[in-house]
Amino acid sequence: MSRYLYYPGCSMDGSGRAYGESLNGVCEKLGLTMSEIDDWNCCGATEYVGVSLSPAYALIARNLALAANAKKDGEPLVAACSACYLNLAKADAYMKERPLLNERVNVALGAGDLHYEPGSVEIRHLLEVIMNDVGLDQVKSMVVKPLAGLRVAPYLGCMLPRPDPDHRWKNHERPEELDRLLEALGADVVDFPLKTECCGGHMTQIAPKVGLELIKRLVDEAEHHGADMMVTVCPMCQINIDAYQGEMNALFHTKHKMPIVFFTQLMGIAFGLDEKKMGFGRELTDARKALRKIGQQPEVAVEAAPAHRQRPDKRALPMPTMPKDADPVREALASEVNQ
Template identity: 55%
Template sequence: MQRNARPYLDSLLAIREDIDLELQEIEDWNCCGATEYMSVHRVAAHALVGRNLALARDQARDTDLLTAGCSACYLNLAKTDAQMREDAGLKDTVNQALAAGGLEYEPGAMKVRHLLDLVCHDIGYDAVKARVVKPLHGLKVAAYYGCQVVRPDYDSRWDSHEHPTAMDKLLAALGAEPVEWSLKTQCCGGHMSVIGPDVAFGLIRRLIHGAQEAGADLVVTLCPMCQLNLDAYQVEMNKHFHTDYQVPVLYFTQLMGLAFGKKPKDLGIGKEFVDAAPALAKIQAEAPKVAEAKRKRRPKPGDALPMPGME
C-alpha cells in the first residue's frame, strides 16, 4: 500500500477517525511473499510470514487483532497462522527459523482479519451509514472481491465463498447501488499480467465486460493487485483486443471517503489510469483529472539485483 496502492492507504487514513479505527503499523515488517513464494518454498514462506505475526504480537498495544488491506498479505497471514495451529511440525520448524532473530510465535495469538471484514462486521453497516453526509445515490457499482479473501475462509468470516455480500451491503449503506453480477470472486490474473499477459488480458476483459454488462459505472475492490490489473492493465487489454472499455476501478475506502464528505484528491482519486471523473460526476464529486501523459516505468538502477535465472 506504500507504492502502487497508495490511494488505498491515503483513503484509509482519511476515514479512520470517522469510523473510530485506531491503526498501528507493524515496525520492520517484511514482504509476505505475495502469491508465488508458497509454491516455491512452503516452509520458508511460512517462516517469512511468521516473522510478521511474531512482530505484530510483540508490538500490539492491548489488542490481538491483526488486519491487512492487501488480499495476498491477509491470505498468507491467515494461512500461516491456521496451518501452524494444525501442524505441530510446521509450528516447530517456523519457530526454529524465527529464533535466529530472537522471535517466537504461538499460533492463534493474533486474530487475522481483512480490513473489509473489520469494517463490515466490527464497525458495522449502521455505524458507517451514520457517518454518511453525501450519499452516493445514482452511482451503480460492481463489488469485486477477487479470489484470495473469501476462500479459503479459515475462520468463517464470510456469508458465501462464491457470492459474498459484505461489500455490497457496505456500498448500499453509502447510498450506492450494487449491481448483480456473477464474477465478483473470479481471479484478476494476479502476476500473470507480467508473466503471461495474454492469459491476464483475457481474465481482465471478462471482468470488465461483466461489470459493464451488469450496468456498473465503476468497479470497487478491496485488493491492490486486483485494482492494478483491472485499472492499469485495462489500457493494455484494450490495445490487445482492440476494444475501448473505460470502466474505472476504485477502492471501497475511497467510496467511503466520498460518502463521508472527503475531498476526492485527499482520497487518492485522480491517480487511477482509467478516469473515474465521468462516473463520479453522477454524485457531483469533482474528481481531479487523470494525467494524460503516459506513465513510464522508472529505469532500473545500475546497482539493482538481476532477475533470478530459471533452471
C-alpha cells in the same frame, strides 16, 4: 475508539497508494486506531510459497511474531490487501495444523530472536472489521453525501472470501457484504455475478494472454451491467484491471474504459472527505468523471423489465417472439458479433 494492529503490505505506499491514503482517512473518521507494526516485511505474495516452503512461512511468521510482541490487549491484526491477509491467516492456520511446520518456522524465527505461538494473534481483513465491529448502522449515520446515481459493481476478487481459513465468510463465491456496505453509502449497486472471479493475479506478468482474458471477462461483464465503476478490496485486482486495461483493449480490439477504485475511496467521498485526499486521480482509467454522476438522476434504466410480448395471432399457439421495443443490450451484443 478501538485499537487495531495494522499490517499495510508493500503495495500500500506503491501501486495501491490510493487505498492506503483513503483507508487512513476513513479509519480516523470511524474511530478505528490503526497502529502499524514496526518494521514489518513483505508477506511473499503468491511467489515465495511456490519456491520454498519453510522460508516462505518463516517470512510471514516474522510479521506475526512482531504483531504478537506489539499486542497490548488482544487487539486483532488487520490487513487491507487480500493477499497479505490470506498469507497471514494461512500461516497461522497451517502452523496450528502442522506441528512440523510450526517447529521449523519457530526454529528459524529463533535465529532472529523471535517466536510465534500460532493462534496468539487474531488476523482480520479491513472490510470484515468495518462490517462487524463498526456496523452498517454507524456507517449509514456518517454518510453526508450519499452516492445516489453512481452505479457500482462490487468486486472482491478471490483471496478475501476464499479459502477462508478462519471461517469468517458465510458465502465463499457470492458474498454480499461489500454490496451491503456500498448500498449503505447510497450507491446504486449492480448484482455483479463475477464478484469473486479471478483478475489473473500475477498472470499479467508471466502469461499475459491468460491474464488479459480474465480481465476482459470482468470488464465486459461490469460494462454489460451498466456499471460506472468497479469497486474492489484488493490492490492486485485494482492494478490489473486499471493498468492493464489498455493492453487488454489492444489485444481484443475493445474500447473499454472501466474505472476501478477501492471501497475506502468511496466511503471517504460519502463521508464528505476530500476527493484528492481519498486518492482519486491516482487511477490510470479516470474515475473522477463517473464521480460527477453522484446526485444526478440516472439517464437510462439499464435493467428495464422486459416489454410485454403480444401474441401476433390470438388463435395461434404462443410462439417466442422478439420484444417490440428494441433492447439496447441485445443490439450491442449483436453488433459486436457481426463485427
